[in-house]
Amino acid sequence: MKLYLIILLSLLIGCSPKINKDPEASDQNQKWNSILDLFNSYxxxxQFYSISKALESYPTNNTDEAWLKLQLRLTVTSYLRNNKEYDELLNExxxxxxxxxxxxxxxxxxxxxxxxxINKIVESAKDHQVVMLNENHFYPSHRILATDLLVKLRAIGYTYLALETLAETQDSLLNLEGAYxxxxxxxxxxEQNYGNLLRxxxxxxxxxxxxENIDKTKDREIGEAENLFNKTIAIDPDAKVFVIAGISHILEEPTSDGKKWMATVFKEKYGIDPLTISQTQLSIYRKxxxxxxxxxxxxxxxxxxxxSVDFHILNNMEYPSYWDSTFNYKNKYKExxxxxxxxxxxxxxxxxFQKAIPYFTALIEKEENVTLPFNKDDEIxxxxxxxxxxxxxxxxxxxxRSMNYANLQSQYPRILKNNKRFLILIVKTIKVRL
Structure with a gap:
């Protein structure tokens, strides 16, 4: 029977279609005009680990470039859990x-x-039509607070989620039934927490x-404020809107140099006082x-x-678990x-998968054993x-999946994906006969 299984697997290896599953990675040896060009090429x-390694090896010529490099590396390394490099860069x-x-x-x-x-935010949100929460783009915990607020704000009538980071027309696509x-x-x-927030x-x-403002002839803050109003309250006067924005865009007062950020423009132009919550200004004190x-x-x-904002949040939230089960994985590679x-x-x-957002992704050190999350009702x-x-x-x-199937997966993952049902039947038959 063991010989039969070996022959069967050999045949499957020979007849399985050759599928190139390797994403088209950017050429790390290519000559880029700047580190920002390299970053944007990804x-x-x-492939966040690959991006991180490419940025790490990119040379800088002055302090401004080094400062930009630090922030870009922070952004990418923040996308990976279990990442000591992110911790070191954040400390720096x-x-x-x-x-x-x-x-x-x-x-x-x-x-x-x-x-x-949380209760203070929700109670205050009842008296406002718009809640604005900011984030620093390389602090994943900032998206976790936003996710935690979704249910509570929805329960008190908030139905719009306005996101500065959404690309043009992507809101329409996400609003389609069954979209993700x-x-x-x-x-x-x-980033995985942002993807889970959207889900x-x-x-x-x-x-x-x-x-986001896409009119290059218009000041960005004015364009953002106008888009936010025109896509929500202008067409739905009773709308309650939850807004997520980058660092300073939620400031309700002009800065000392006279700059008016999006929330200031929105408040002055439309007479709507948003509830503003900053996670960035006092973040250094959170620990x-x-x-x-x-x-x-x-x-x-x-x-x-x-x-210039109503509330300050100092966010120490660790990664939460939105899943009901786990499985173990060992990095069997020497890297x-x-x-x-x-x-x-x-x-x-x-x-x-080359164009999908992982619901979980992490850096696994060589020979490390980790516990990974999933939902029992989901195939992943x-x-x-x-x-x-x-x-x-x-x-x-x-x-x-049976233990037999799991063991076979580790040896023949691509074969099993293409011939899963057939092999499960064979394995179950072998188990019975043995």
């Missing part, structure tokens, strides 16, 4: 930010945390709005607090910049790899990339 890629970035003892003392005297912080995010959806939405919003019935979400109201500060998990329901063809597709972006392993995972 803007439709989920935050070490450059000065702290203030007066501000620190004010925070500790007036902070409310976790459920009290892809690498085309937006600039930062390929959750879709389940809750939010209507997506892209409001001094034990709570996951820590809120301080603007009224506690005597500072124009800090008074670090990126593991990416996709929902099979979002993959219509054999190569669709596992892909392993090496540092060049080459697929070195792929397999389908579901709750009902």
């Amino acid at each position: 803007n439709k890629s989920n 970035y935050e070490s450059r930010v000065a702290t203030n003892d007066t501000i620190l003392n004010t925070i500790h005297k007036n902070v409310v945390s976790d459920s009290l912080a 995010p892809t690498l085309e959806t937006g600039y930062y939405t390929r 959750q919003a879709k389940k809750l019935g939010y209507k997506f709005v892209a409001y 001094t607090l034990p709570g996951k979400y820590n809120l301080v109201e603007k009224s506690n500060f005597n500072d124009h910049g800090l008074n 670090n790899v990126q593991i990416a998990l996709f929902y099979s329901s979002e993959l219509k063809t054999d190569s669709d 597709y596992l892909v392993v990339y090496d540092e060049k972006g080459k697929v070195v392993e792929d397999q389908t995972i579901n709750e009902n």
Whole structure:
């Protein structure tokens, strides 16, 4: 019987179609005009480890280029969980930010945390038509707060989710029945927490709005404010809108140099006072607090910049688990790899993972054992990339797979994907006869 199985597998190897599953990675040896060009060459890629290695090796010629390189590397490494490089880069970035003892003392005297912080936001949101939450693009925890607020805001009537990062026309595509995010959806939405935020919003019935300014003849902040209003309240006067924006766009007051950011323009032009929540201005102090979400109201500060938003959140949230089951995986390769998990329901063809957003992705060190999440009712597709972006392993995972099938997957992943039903039947037959 064992000989029969070996012969069967040999035949399948010979007759299986040759499918090139390796995404078209950017040539790391190509001469780029700038590190930003290199970064943008990967803007439709989920090979985050490969991007990270390419950025790491790119030379810089001055302090400005080095500063940009640090931020770009932070952005990409933040897309991968279990990433020591991200932790090191973030420490380097935050070490450059000065702290203030007066501000620190004010925070500790007036902070409310976790459920009290969330409840404060929700209660205040009841009295507003628009809630604006900002994020720093290389702090994944900022998307987790947004995700946690989705259900609670939906329960009090918020039905629009406006996202600065959405690409042009992608809101219309996401609003279609059965739609899901892809690498085309937006600039930062390929990060796993952002992708999961979009999936959750879709389940809750939010209507997506892209409001980034695409009119090059118009000031960006004015264009954003106009798009936000025209796509929501202008056509639905009773609309309640949850807005996610980059760092300073939610400032409600002009800066000291007179600049008016999007929220200022929106408030002045349309007479609508948004509830604004900043996760960025006091982020450097977050580790001094034990709570996951820590809120301080603007009224506690005597500072124009800090008074330009309603609430400050100091976000210490770790990665949550939205899944009901796990499975174990060991990196059997002699190098670090990126593991990416996709929902099979979002993959219509054999190569669709190349344009999909993983619901989970992490850096796995050589010979490391890890526990990976999935839902029992979902079939998922596992892909392993090496540092060049080459697929070195792929397999389908579901709750009902037998140990025999799992063992075979690790040896013949691509064969099994193309011949799954037939091999399951053979394995079950062998188990019975043995």
